Amino acid sequence: MKLKYKFVFQPVGDVYVATAVGDDARQFNGMVQLNATGYRIMQLIGEGADHDKIIETMLNEYDVDRDTLVSSVDRIIDSLVQEGVVVC
Amino acid sequence: MLACYRLAGLTVSVESMYSVVHGMCRDYRCDDDAVPDIAVSISPCDIDEERRHSRREREMEGLPPYDFPDAVLETTAVYRSIADHLPQYGRLLMHASTIAVDGGAYLFLARSGTGKSTHTALWRKMLGDRAVMVNDDKPIVSVDTPSVAYGTPWDGKHHLSSNIAVPVKALCILSRGDENKIEKISAVEACPHILQQTFRPTDPSRMSQTLVLLNKLLTTAPVFHLYCRPDIEAAQLAYSVMQ
Numbered sequence: 520m521k522l523k524y525k526f527v528f529q530p531v532g533d534v535y536v537a538t539a540v541g542d543d544a545r546q547f548n549g550m551v552q553l554n555a556t557g558y559r560i561m562q563l564i565g566e567g568a569d570h571d572k573i574i575e576t577m578l579n580e581y582d583v584d585r586d587t588l589v590s591s592v593d594r595i596i597d598s599l600v601q602e603g604v605v606v607c
Numbered sequence: 608m609l610a611c612y613r614l615a616g617l618t619v620s621v622e623s624m625y626s627v628v629h630g631m632c633r634d635y636r637c638d639d640d641a642v643p644d645i646a647v648s649i650s651p652c653d654i655d656e657e658r659r660h661s662r663r664e665r666e667m668e669g670l671p672p673y674d675f676p677d678a679v680l681e682t683t684a685v686y687r688s689i690a691d692h693l694p695q696y697g698r699l700l701m702h703a704s705t706i707a708v709d710g711g712a713y714l715f716l717a718r719s720g721t722g723k724s725t726h727t728a729l730w731r732k733m734l735g736d737r738a739v740m741v742n743d744d745k746p747i748v749s750v751d752t753p754s755v756a757y758g759t760p761w762d763g764k765h766h767l768s769s770n771i772a773v774p775v776k777a778l779c780i781l782s783r784g785d786e787n788k789i790e791k792i793s794a795v796e797a798c799p800h801i802l803q804q805t806f807r808p809t810d811p812s813r814m815s816q817t818l819v820l821l822n823k824l825l826t827t828a829p830v831f832h833l834y835c836r837p838d839i840e841a842a843q844l845a846y847s848v849m850q
Binding site: 544552 | 798807810
């Protein structure tokens with residue numbers, strides 16, 4: 520799993536915004552709005568984490584049970600794949 | 608050809624291959640001996656890149672290819688180069704028809720062809736001398752409290768602009784609608800629309816600065832979404848709600 524493009528992230532209002540930069544900006548001209556969880560997932564994918572690593576890392580960072588976290592992470596990754604910003 | 612200009616409170620030197628850009632910028636000329644904040648120098652490569660960019664943009668908008676003369680391409684290459692440096696000075700280049708009324712600037716943002724210029728023309732018809740065009744196409748906004756909209760020579764096909772600086776009163780995303788309707792929207796709702804109409808540098812750190820500035824702009828200035836017909840009632844509604 521990896522990010523399809525090189526992104527920069529910044530908070531805008533209550534969300535994080537991801538936009539592609541460099542030559543990738545020509546391929547992906549839009550933006551992605553993320554909540555804090557989505558932002559952390561994209562960050563971890565960008566660092567090269569696989570699914571298991573994402574879950575283990577976030578279990579240490581969030582006060583949440585494994586099943587709930589796995590369900591949230593899978594849902595968010597699915598939507599990032601659908602938006603064309605993450606490739607499995 | 609080399610000349611210096613005062614744009615959005617910055618000194619900009621422009622070294623070009625053709626004279627067109629200097630004729631266009633003549634109202635902004637300054638004879639400042641100081642080191643410029645931004646120094647632009649255009650090469651044939653920049654013009655070739657601008658030609659490729661123009662082709663891509665026209666393709667994306669479904670328009671047939673058109674070979675603009677090099678001197679015209681150079682004018683956009685100059686502005687692109689200036690825009691690349693603006694975030695480090697707290698400024699953004701925006702695609703907006705911008706009108707000043709009673710000392711406050713209203714920015715109408717939308718894709719080309721939506722009706723931004725038509726709408727601000729209705730404001731001028733409605734308000735007469737009280738309304739002054741800051742820039743009909745690509746103003747520069749200095750993001751501050753308050754933010755300030757600046758006229759620039761890159762002012763659209765009707766060449767409507769003034770070399771003035773006006774505090775930003777409000778931003779408004781404009782969409783065509785069957786009925787006239789306006790609503791205030793949050794920074795999060797506004798962000799995708801406004802970002803689409805904001806110059807985005809390809810350099811990662813400049814893009815980050817752009818997003819930081821955009822966040823500040825959208826959380827300090829009110830943003831509205833206007834759905835409208837091209838009629839005077841739309842201008843009356845927008846002005847009455849946004850003023």
